[in-house]
Structure formats: structure tokens, C-alpha cells
Amino acid sequence: MNYWLAKTEPDEFSIYDFANLPTTALRWDGVRNYQARNYLADMQLADRVLVYHSSCKQIGVAGIVEVTKTAYPDPTQFDPASVYYDPKSTKTTPRWQAVDMRFVEVFNEVLPLKSLKTLPELNDCPLVKPGSRLSVIPLSSRMFDAIIASASRR
DNA sequence: GCCAACGTTGGC
DNA sequence: GCCAACGTTGGC
Numbered sequence A: 001m002n003y004w005l006a007k008t009e010p011d012e013f014s015i016y017d018f019a020n021l022p023t024t025a026l027r028w029d030g031v032r033n034y035q036a037r038n039y040l041a042d043m044q045l046a047d048r049v050l051v052y053h054s055s056c057k058q059i060g061v062a063g064i065v066e067v068t069k070t071a072y073p074d075p076t077q078f079d080p081a082s083v084y085y086d087p088k089s090t091k092t093t094p095r096w097q098a099v100d101m102r103f104v105e106v107f108n109e110v111l112p113l114k115s116l117k118t119l120p121e122l123n124d125c126p127l128v129k130p131g132s133r134l135s136v137i138p139l140s141s142r143m144f145d146a147i148i149a150s151a152s153r154r
Numbered sequence B, C: 001g002c003c004a005a006c007g008t009t010g011g012c
Helices: A015-020 A034-042 A141-152
Strands: A003-008 A026-028 A048-053 A060-073 A097-112 A136-139
Touching: A003 A141, A015 A048, A015 A060, A015 A097, A034 A097, A034 A136, A048 A097, A048 A141, A060 A141, A097 A141, A136 A141
Parallel strands: A003 A048
Antiparallel strands: A003 A136, A026 A097, A048 A060, A060 A097
């Protein structure tokens, strides 16, 4: 099993959307960065993904979801009405990928970025580097475990 | 709202 | 291939 962290703006999409539909797989779409897209494509069934809330009141890790369907062409890239529409993408050579994920757990409290920065296990993680804009980040099991342990201590 | 850091675009 | 200009991200 692999571990990941994926950023989202909770005003748009959040761990609570998953928690409200705990048995339903939801599509993680709208990724429009090549490196993040490549990581999305690397996700395997049942991989664990930490959901990170950015650009909001409570910035940090909010919960866990799991991959239920591996990468497939992100339909929003073909939809002119979507904010994620990409006119340069074609059905034969789609640029962008989506994966489906399902709820696993919501933390009692969001584990704040400030706390993440204190975890020595995350020293080399782009998440805590200023200016990092990578929205899908691979985590080692050590990083993942450190975050879970820190969240459960709160 | 500000602004630094970053990724992408496009002219050359 | 270079790099300036631009638009976006994201913490504060």
C-alpha cells in the first residue's frame, strides 16, 4: 500500500463531503499540475490518502480517504462549462487524470500545519517547505504514521 | 488583502 | 533552449 497527501480547498471539496457519503466513492478531479497528475496516476487500489485543507480557516490534515478506482481521464477537462475545462485536451490524448476515493476517517480536530512543521519525520516533505505548490504528495509510511500518531494525540 | 514562490506560456 | 511576463497557489 502507498500513502499520499492531497490538497483541497474545503470551500470547494473537503473531507466532510466524503464523511457525509461514507459508502460512496467520490471523484478527485481538477488536478492541473503535471507532477501532481503523475502522482495521481501512480495511485493504487486501497492506497491511503490524507486530505489536507488549504486556503481556509483551519489549515491542515483533516482526515483519511482510500483509493477505490485508479486513474482515468478527468471528465471535467472536456466540459466547456467546467472551471477545469482544458481546450487543449482531447479524448484521444487526455492530459488530466482523476481517481475515485472513499471515506475512511475524519479527525476529531484538523491537525494544523503548525503541528506538521514540528514533526521531524516531515523535514524532507514538500508539504512543510515554504512556497511548495505540489497538490498531490507521496508520503513514506514513516511520514504517514507520524501524521496519524500526531492527530490521534490531539 | 498581501505578497512571495512557483509553474506555465510564448516570443525570440 | 532561454527567460521575461504572467497567472496561480497558499500561508499569513
